[in-house]
Amino acid sequence: MTVLRIDKLRTTLRLGGRDCDALREVSFSVAEGETLAIVGESGCGKSMLAMSIMGLLPAVARISEGRVILGSRAIEAEPESRMEKIRGAEIGMIFQEPMTALNPVFTVGSQIAEPLRDHLGLSKSEARKTAIELMERVRIPAAASRFESYPHEFSGGMRQRVVIALAIACRPKLLIADEPTTALDVTVQRQILDLLDTLQEQGEMGMLLITHNLAIVAGHADRVVVMYGGDVVETATVRDLFRAPGHPYARALLASLPRVDRDLSELASIPGRVPPLAMLPDGCRFIDRCPHAMDICNRMPPTVELGEGQGHTVRCWLHVEGGEHAADG
Amino acid sequence: MTHSTEVKRADRKAYKPGRIAIIIGATIIAVVLLAAILAPWIAPHDPYVQSMLARFRPPSAEYWLGTDRFGRDTFSRILYGLRITLWTAAASTALAMVGGTAIGILSGYCGGRVDRWLSAANDLLMSFPQMVAGIIIVALLGPGVTNLIIAIAITAFPAFYRMARSAALALRDRDYIDACRVLGYSDTRIVARHILPETMDDMIIIATLWLATAVRTESSLAFIGLGAPPPAATLGGLVREGFDNLLDYPGLAIWPSLAILVVMIGLNLMGDGLRDANDPRASA
Amino acid sequence: MLLTVDGLKVIYPVKRGWPIPKTRLLKAVDGVSFTIGAGEALGIVGESGCGKSTVARAILRLVTPDAGSVVFAGTDITFMPLKRLRRLRPKLQMIFQDPAASLSPRMRIGDALAEAIRVHDIAQGAGIDELVGSALTEVGLSPEVADRYPHEFSGGQKQRIGIARALVFSPELIVADEPVSALDVSVQAQILNLMARLKAERGIAFAFISHDLGVVRHFCERTAVMYLGQIIESGATREIFDAPGHPYTRLLRSVSPVPDPEIVSASAVAEGEPPSPLDPPSGCRFNPRCPFATEMCRSTEPELRPVNGRHIACHHAETLPPTGDNRVR
Numbered sequence: 047m048t049v050l051r052i053d054k055l056r057t058t059l060r061l062g063g064r065d066c067d068a069l070r071e072v073s074f075s076v077a078e079g080e081t082l083a084i085v086g087e088s089g090c091g092k093s094m095l096a097m098s099i100m101g102l103l104p105a106v107a108r109i110s111e112g113r114v115i116l117g118s119r120a121i122e123a124e125p126e127s128r129m130e131k132i133r134g135a136e137i138g139m140i141f142q143e144p145m146t147a148l149n150p151v152f153t154v155g156s157q158i159a160e161p162l163r164d165h166l167g168l169s170k171s172e173a174r175k176t177a178i179e180l181m182e183r184v185r186i187p188a189a190a191s192r193f194e195s196y197p198h199e200f201s202g203g204m205r206q207r208v209v210i211a212l213a214i215a216c217r218p219k220l221l222i223a224d225e226p227t228t229a230l231d232v233t234v235q236r237q238i239l240d241l242l243d244t245l246q247e248q249g250e251m252g253m254l255l256i257t258h259n260l261a262i263v264a265g266h267a268d269r270v271v272v273m274y275g276g277d278v279v280e281t282a283t284v285r286d287l288f289r290a291p292g293h294p295y296a297r298a299l300l301a302s303l304p305r306v307d308r309d310l311s312e313l314a315s316i317p318g319r320v321p322p323l324a325m326l327p328d329g330c331r332f333i334d335r336c337p338h339a340m341d342i343c344n345r346m347p348p349t350v351e352l353g354e355g356q357g358h359t360v361r362c363w364l365h366v367e368g369g370e371h372a373a374d375g
Numbered sequence: 376m377t378h379s380t381e382v383k384r385a386d387r388k389a390y391k392p393g394r395i396a397i398i399i400g401a402t403i404i405a406v407v408l409l410a411a412i413l414a415p416w417i418a419p420h421d422p423y424v425q426s427m428l429a430r431f432r433p434p435s436a437e438y439w440l441g442t443d444r445f446g447r448d449t450f451s452r453i454l455y456g457l458r459i460t461l462w463t464a465a466a467s468t469a470l471a472m473v474g475g476t477a478i479g480i481l482s483g484y485c486g487g488r489v490d491r492w493l494s495a496a497n498d499l500l501m502s503f504p505q506m507v508a509g510i511i512i513v514a515l516l517g518p519g520v521t522n523l524i525i526a527i528a529i530t531a532f533p534a535f536y537r538m539a540r541s542a543a544l545a546l547r548d549r550d551y552i553d554a555c556r557v558l559g560y561s562d563t564r565i566v567a568r569h570i571l572p573e574t575m576d577d578m579i580i581i582a583t584l585w586l587a588t589a590v591r592t593e594s595s596l597a598f599i600g601l602g603a604p605p606p607a608a609t610l611g612g613l614v615r616e617g618f619d620n621l622l623d624y625p626g627l628a629i630w631p632s633l634a635i636l637v638v639m640i641g642l643n644l645m646g647d648g649l650r651d652a653n654d655p656r657a658s659a
Numbered sequence: 660m661l662l663t664v665d666g667l668k669v670i671y672p673v674k675r676g677w678p679i680p681k682t683r684l685l686k687a688v689d690g691v692s693f694t695i696g697a698g699e700a701l702g703i704v705g706e707s708g709c710g711k712s713t714v715a716r717a718i719l720r721l722v723t724p725d726a727g728s729v730v731f732a733g734t735d736i737t738f739m740p741l742k743r744l745r746r747l748r749p750k751l752q753m754i755f756q757d758p759a760a761s762l763s764p765r766m767r768i769g770d771a772l773a774e775a776i777r778v779h780d781i782a783q784g785a786g787i788d789e790l791v792g793s794a795l796t797e798v799g800l801s802p803e804v805a806d807r808y809p810h811e812f813s814g815g816q817k818q819r820i821g822i823a824r825a826l827v828f829s830p831e832l833i834v835a836d837e838p839v840s841a842l843d844v845s846v847q848a849q850i851l852n853l854m855a856r857l858k859a860e861r862g863i864a865f866a867f868i869s870h871d872l873g874v875v876r877h878f879c880e881r882t883a884v885m886y887l888g889q890i891i892e893s894g895a896t897r898e899i900f901d902a903p904g905h906p907y908t909r910l911l912r913s914v915s916p917v918p919d920p921e922i923v924s925a926s927a928v929a930e931g932e933p934p935s936p937l938d939p940p941s942g943c944r945f946n947p948r949c950p951f952a953t954e955m956c957r958s959t960e961p962e963l964r965p966v967n968g969r970h971i972a973c974h975h976a977e978t979l980p981p982t983g984d985n986r987v988r
Binding site: 087298307 | 706707813815816843844845846847848849851852855870871872873874876877878897900901910911912914915916917918919920921922930932933
Binding site: 549550551553554555556557558559560561564568569572573 | 716719721744745746748749751753755757760761762763764765774775778779824
């Protein structure tokens with residue numbers, strides 16, 4: 047079952063009196079029990095995408111086209127009051143910095159119990175019992191005795207566990223994890239990712255793992271969406287992406303990763319940088335940095351399916367039959 | 376610069392913090408300043424010449440705001456009063472800014488024992504209410520504009536000291552100060568070239584806000600008789616003089632009070648506006 | 660040896676407690692010894708709080724060591740008066756983690772570089788501009804950027820500028836504290852390649868502090884692994900990462916994500932986080948998290964000793980089971 051479907055989403059920003067597309071024709075879906083990773087470097091639009099889904103766009107941005115369908119309901123035009131309910135109960139959120147989601151002056155336990163009472167209507171004692179169960183599920187040691195602790199008494203990893211408990215409290219269908227381990231050490235990062243894997247399998251949630259780190263995608267996601275400059279440039283299963291990346295950007299990105307398990311002679315690097323929003327090209331947005339750029343790349347490339355029914359798609363003219371000549375015709 | 380910072384910046388630009396406040400405040404201050412500077416040319420009468428024939432005149436074409444008990448033109452006296460008041464405020468604030476910034480940076484950059492002693496001394500100074508401190512200092516130094524400036528400067532010192540100290544403390548741990556050390560720069564060079572310029576924005580904003588406080592302190596001191604000695608006209612002094620005949624001729628106290636109010640509003644608008652516009656969250 | 664660090668200790672007094680704070684001693688670096696030869700890169704790895712950055716700062720005398728010695732190019736600089744040390748500074752440079760924070764925001768790039776040249780009287784008059792230009796060219800920037808301010812550059816470009824500023828001195832050793840961890844992967848590759856070129860062509864030695872094992876493997880010939888203020892394993896990078904000896908190195912290696920979905924990572928990871936360096940455990944500091952810990956580990960602190968051509972601080976280094984090869988071929 048599909049938990050989240052994004053359909054031709056376009057998010058427009060008003061910058062200096064001009065409209066720029068921060069996201070263009072973004073489409074993908076997350077199935078129940080699936081982890082979909084959104085990968086890209088800074089400026090690729092992954093945060094804008096998360097904000098578009100959650101209805102947390104800044105004042106200068108708006109969704110100008112397309113749909114965000116959660117379960118079977120379109121939510122892209124819901125008013126803020128409804129979105130607040132949806133965010134608490136149907137979408138769980140985990141951020142890079144756990145303290146942004148926690149209130150320093152309330153105990154950890156009361157913060158986990160609050161949504162249980164608000165959204166599920168549990169009584170005070172029921173909420174407390176459930177909150178302690180949740181803390182145990184996210185493997186906070188001695189959960190019952192730490193119910194009354196304050197966030198500052200927890201380490202970074204433990205705080206992130208609290209945020210996760212908070213996010214799964216109302217059994218959401220969808221969990222959005224935006225760079226959930228970027229601020230953490232590798233050993234703790236691994237613990238948190240393993241925890242997310244387990245929880246997601248148990249709860250049959252769909253998870254959107256937004257990250258810049260391709261290495262953790264390899265171990266913890268089922269499918270990957272690679273973004274660049276606000277476009278989805280490639281969608282594939284993790285295996286397909288790492289074995290046979292189709293888009294020149296995805297290829298270059300994979301080749302630029304240093305590896306802990308083997309020696310590489312030289313890292314491939316992508317020349318240049320992501321252009322500023324207002325200067326993003328109309329056609330393929332990777333055109334300035336692409337070694338294969340052609341004339342036709344000045345037009346927005348279509349999404350092409352590679353292989354048969356594997357769901358491996360690439361948005362690049364290189365994969366269009368006769369694409370090199372399309373510009374002439 | 377990543378796209379998210381671009382977005383944040385655009386988002387804030389939409390609100391234009393402080394822009395209007397700065398414009399209004401600056402206009403008021405410009406007008407007031409111009410009036411003060413041009414006082415000898417635009418004042419319709421000599422502010423010090425007494426005329427027993429023209430005592431307590433109501434406002435008229437000749438005496439725009441009337442005359443006082445010695446027959447001196449109130450409007451001219453307010454214009455001249457602005458001169459002394461603004462000069463006192465500006466000079467004392469400048470003095471406090473230079474002293475406070477220098478000692479504050481020294482304190483914050485050196486840290487350790489130097490910082491502890493200087494901070495303790497500053498706390499002692501701050502423990503006096505501003506007016507009380509001003510009164511004590513003027514009483515000790517004696518009357519006169521120069522002493523008044525010194526007294527007000529001393530009461531304003533802690534604000535600048537604290538700001539400069541905390542700025543220097545924060546900068547001291549910044550990477551680029553470490554970078555300067557690694558590059559082998561001397562402490563003098565680091566402070567003069569890399570810390571001082573970074574604190575200047577903040578110091579100028581506080582200076583604008585403290586100008587208003589200095590105007591108020593000057594007026595208050597003048598009101599209780601510790602201002603510039605008569606016959607010099609200062610805004611606070613005029614209010615005090617007007618007070619003697621408040622019930623019969625309320626205008627004599629009200630007009631200079633209004634002048635003080637206008638100056639303070641102008642300075643505060645400008646200071647607050649500058650502060651908002653310079654908010655680190657609003658700049659890149 | 661270009662740099663010899665011997666028995667280095669850095670202790671910070673920390674005030675903790677309320678309402679009456681007690682001063683306690685935080686041994687950020689507790690007896691660290693290593694050497695770096697000319698043109699060699701030593702990686703110092705570990706998680707946050709292990710003291711690796713403090714080691715970097717102590718080498719550069721940004722903090723004064725409490726014990727031990729730092730000998731650079733035959734000169735003992737441990738307690739040398741800072742005024743005299745200034746003359747040695749040009750040969751011992753640093754690159755910072757946050758390239759934005761390491762440049763004076765109000766100074767044009769060219770002025771910042773020229774200031775460094777003037778202070779040390781390296782060139783005069785037109786020679787200064789020439790040197791600035793050549794340093795910028797060497798790091799892959801055009802000499803025209805000298806007229807611009809730091810905020811006009813991207814993170815990667817700023818890091819290049821930071822490197823250029825160090826290069827005007829022709830340094831012999833560069834201490835690089837997490838130089839690429841704030842950068843996107845494709846840019847990270849650019850900077851790593853640049854530094855590798857400087858190492859090869861100019862024979863500059865590096866002390867390379869990082870939490871990212873992949874980056875260290877790519878850049879450093881030798882590696883020292885730190886845990887709670889001490890080096891617990893050191894030796895040739897490839898050997899350490901292919902067959903980690905110390906149980907902590909094994910943990911670190913197994914949780915470091917590998918960008919390859921074909922590699923099944925070790926399944927269960929021990930829960931737990933490093934204890935606070937304020938009260939490290941007695942005996943071996945890793946014993947509470949170590950699966951191989953014995954009574955001896957809890958009582959006696961192991962010394963860093965030679966084992967099979969490298970150094971390991973573990974009582975059982977010789978008898979531990981071989982590391983499982985977790986690659987799937």
